[in-house]
Amino acid sequence: METDESRPSPAEAAAALAAAQQARAAGYTPIPGWFFPVVGALVAVAFGLQALHELAVLPVVAVLVAGYVLTERVYNRRVARTGVEPRQLTLRQQLVLVTPLLALWIAGELLDSRGAWIWLVVCALAACWTAGYGLVHNRRARASA
Amino acid sequence: MKVRDRAEDGFDATIHAPNRLRICALLEPAEQVEFGQVRERLGVSDSVLSKHVSVLMEAGYVEQTKAVRDTRQRVWLSLTKKGRTAYHAHVAALRAIVGSVNIDPSIPP
Numbered sequence: 351m352e353t354d355e356s357r358p359s360p361a362e363a364a365a366a367l368a369a370a371q372q373a374r375a376a377g378y379t380p381i382p383g384w385f386f387p388v389v390g391a392l393v394a395v396a397f398g399l400q401a402l403h404e405l406a407v408l409p410v411v412a413v414l415v416a417g418y419v420l421t422e423r424v425y426n427r428r429v430a431r432t433g434v435e436p437r438q439l440t441l442r443q444q445l446v447l448v449t450p451l452l453a454l455w456i457a458g459e460l461l462d463s464r465g466a467w468i469w470l471v472v473c474a475l476a477a478c479w480t481a482g483y484g485l486v487h488n489r490r491a492r493a494s495a
Numbered sequence: 496m497k498v499r500d501r502a503e504d505g506f507d508a509t510i511h512a513p514n515r516l517r518i519c520a521l522l523e524p525a526e527q528v529e530f531g532q533v534r535e536r537l538g539v540s541d542s543v544l545s546k547h548v549s550v551l552m553e554a555g556y557v558e559q560t561k562a563v564r565d566t567r568q569r570v571w572l573s574l575t576k577k578g579r580t581a582y583h584a585h586v587a588a589l590r591a592i593v594g595s596v597n598i599d600p601s602i603p604p
Contacts, residue, residue, distance in 0.1 A: 356508050363592040369513060370520035370586065376536040377521030377528060433529030435571075495524055 378495035379434040385425065386484020390477035392417050393451060397476050400458060401469035439487070447483050451476055505584025506592075509554045514539060514547045519556065519574060519582040527560070527573035548572060556581055 358366060395414050399407055429435045439447065458472040510519055517537050522528055534544045551557035556578030560571050574582065 356511075357506055358511070358589070358592060360593050363589040366511065366513070366516055367586070367589050367593065370516050370589075373517035373520035373537060374524055377533075378524045433532035433569075435526040435528070437524055437526050491524070 375495050377434065378491070379432060379436050380488045380491055381436045381484070382425070382428060383484075383488065385421075386487070387477075387481040388417075388421050389484075390480030392421070393480055394473035394477040397455060397458065398469060398473045400462070400472075401466040437491075443487070447480070450479055454479070504588070505581075506588035507581050507585040509550065510556070510582060510585045512547070512550075514543065515551055516585075518544070518547055518551065518572075519578065519585075522557065522572060522574045523579065523582055525573075527571040530559075530570040530572060533572055551578065554578075554581075 392414060395410060395417070399410055399414075402410060454472050454476050458469055461468045510516055514537070518533060521533060521536060530544070530548075534541060537544070548557055548559065552559065555575060557572055558575050560573070562569055562571060
């Protein structure tokens with residue numbers, strides 16, 4: 351059982367906090383900078399399927415799957431090489447990332463009758479949002495490390 | 496009960512040992528870290544790290560997974576949800592103790 355005698359003095363607590371901060375900074379490894387732009391590009395390709403004719407869908411889906419598998423393999427190799435797997439996004443962070451993408455997709459569906467160019471805009475916005483989110487996420491993570 | 500008192504309740508003697516605190520701090524910003532990387536980044540020996548990891552595992556704060564890659568078995572360490580919560584509470588307790596110097600003049604330095 352813990353007693354007050356086992357508690358550190360303010361000076362000892364400050365030293366412990368400093369040591370913890372130093373160790374935390376040593377362990378911090380960001381999600382690679384290329385990851386979110388690549389995911390953004392994959393999302394854009396997936397959204398772009400909406401504007402394609404049926405014949406073109408299959409090759410694009412193949413490209414999408416290949417892109418996903420390649421991204422995962424490169425990411426896992428990096429983790430194996432560095433020995434540190436960066437922290438995954440929390441559920442809340444995932445929702446923040448995905449909700450605008452969902453809204454964009456719905457907007458694209460609603461405005462689909464205006465022409466295929468709508469999907470070009472949706473794809474560009476989805477890619478920019480995902481890449482931008484990654485930029486902000488990594489910047490915040492770096493600042494807190 | 497004051498907010499500061501509640502924060503100080505999070506003090507955890509298991510985590511507070513210097514090397515264990517550093518292990519938890521190093522694992523906190525990551526999903527998992529390879530055993531060798533933890534040893535290297537903290538500058539401790541295999542045996543010292545193993546000993547402290549065992550204590551943290553017994554407390555349910557750290558878990559280890561083994562994965563074979565390139566014919567080598569590697570051990571990965573990660574903080575459990577319980578460990579993450581305990582670590583955050585412990586850091587809050589330390590901050591409260593440090594803050595008490597400025598907040599409460601009745602507590603001697």
